[in-house]
Amino acid sequence: MKNWALEIEKAAIPMADLVEVPERALIDGEARLKIDVFALTANNITYAAFGDAMRYWDFFPAAGEGMGRLPVWGFADVSESRHPDLPVGERIYGYFPAASELIVAPAKVSATGFIDASTHRAHLPPAYNRYIRCSGDAGYDPDLEAEQMVLQPLYLTGWLLARYLREEATFGASRVYLTSASSKTAIGMARCLKDSPISGVKICALTSAGSREFVDGLNLYDEVHLYSDIDRMPASRASVMVDFAGDASVNRDFHTRFADQLKANIRVGGAHWEQSAPARNLPGPKPNFFFAPDHLEKARAALGPGGFQAAYGKDWVAFARSAKSWLQFREFSGAKACLEIYNGLIAGDAMARDGLTVRV
Template sequence: MSTTDLLIRKDDLSSTRLRTSEDQRLADGQIRVRIDSFALTSNNITYAAFGDAMNYWQFFPTGEEGWGTIPVWGFGAVVHSLHPGVAVGERLYGYFPMASSAVLTPERLSPERFTDGAAHRAALPAVYNQYFRCRSDPLYTTDTEDIQALLRPLFITSWLIDDFLEDNDFFGARPGAMLLSSASSKTAYGTAFQLAQREGIEVIGLTSAANKAFCESLGCYSRVLAYEELGQLPADKPCVYVDFAGNGALRRAIHTRFTNLKHSASIGGTHVDQLAASGSGKDLPGPRATLFFAPAQIKKRTSEWGAEAFGQRMVQAWHAFIARVTDAKAPWLRAEHHDGGAEVQVAYAEVLSGRGDPRVGYVLSLSAPPSR
């Protein structure tokens, strides 16, 4: 048997190639997972853009200098197992390479999940090394796999951003405004959905003119402005900037204009062509732009609330969110499937360009797709 994976040139994210290689032989304690489907969103482009700085390339090393594979979230089935605690046929959700299959080394098994114990992942953030066993996963339903793949990891980040801001009393910007760039992105509107439930907070979405109508249609933003309309906001307005775009010029404009900017949080980099210009932000007026790292907030809240209470709060928020996203009368998102190497490459180029329809979510497969 063989595995197909999509390789990305680390110094040129637009350069890709498909590689097919013989499946590696399993060692005792390992399993092989057929990766049936995975989501591709701007979040994954962020993984690539920060691949070296944040060690994302290290999760699934390719063995080829200069080439990496982008981690994605998706579903798979165990097709070969040399681990007594994991049966062939078991369905899993978790962090996979853009490939048709993956080899995992399950450790610390519970009915709900296990951790991949591969040596090269030991020093990487634990949250990315967990695999959820679908039969016992409180978030799993068979009919929502596409939505889970597309939104679950993003919404957890959104939920944590909202919690982080509330945990810090919105850095003194309540009453005031939260400015969210790349407002049409899934992580941004998930954050807006949460923030809209807070008292004294105006949630302002910043987006391209082309996506303004879409963002307004969601109903979770108090107000939506195209990037060139930033001047419509009072310069002395107390505010927090939540940067989902990584656009250096926009960040500079916000830091320069708003004299009462209380906090500047950097979440991701959807505007890949602007990342080089974004720099560290050390020379910007106002607060220094600070990278938000979701695993740190997970660790803090798990310690404070306990793992069970943390999970219960997150599950409750998730169900409320997907109920709105999948509302039959006005859905926010629809999944679009693309199977096979050529289609996956085309979809990747579309997401990388940032020109896709914000209502479309790409669900991809490099393996022979199961019947849907």
């Protein structure tokens, strides 16, 4: 297939296939981005699992009824342009479909980037509509493209979560438990809190038996617990749950064990997508969804553009440069590989230490 996209059944996300996409001519003001390479992680499964609820399906409309195109993070090159300020050959980083191309309507074009002002994206979160011109990005390093694709969107969420916990004084808790502690977003958050600890607060991992050795080896968590041990965990201290797994049974077990000592349940993702239907009538606080784009806009407003970039950029570069010590980057090629990796992520076959990318 010359021009392809991965399409997924919205109501049954294990059902996915490759479709051929007819090419169309550009109109004035548009640019064609030839997608070069993108990452596939458990975070992309969260996009699919919450596709309707969080409007992830709205970014890249699919051709088929009831189908959606999977959002991914990656790099593309401008292969054709009818926009006077965006020349052919520019390398672009941002939010793309798992596909071979994306047509955008660039607006607010500057030396550093632009937004896609396509009509169907006007009501969507601005953070996902921003595209970065690598030539104008002081933090861009071609040798760290894999790290940027695989980790930056996840690390940013972890960084914002750590900031949020500080702002809320951890809701008065002295223990913060991270489910799916082997996930890259959890690792990013744990790294932020390891490098700059919150006084009197311990950061604790919840993970599966199969991931225990990997999580221990990260040396980021003060305590590591298994899901199977929740009913025996000490529950006498005020605690917060940061939920990257989205597993209803884990939520019920944790809420039942901690009850009134649970001060907040911050729901972030759905790594355990098959068990992600919200548990009902839980003891303790109601889970509250953390939508990173909203918190990103708040952080930008509070710190100012320069202040935000200075605060976040320093932390991100240090994290990116450390990634190869715990993550194995693996690149695959072509549409078929994209579908196979997606199916593997759905089946839970990906290893925590894998950083998977697809070269289109």
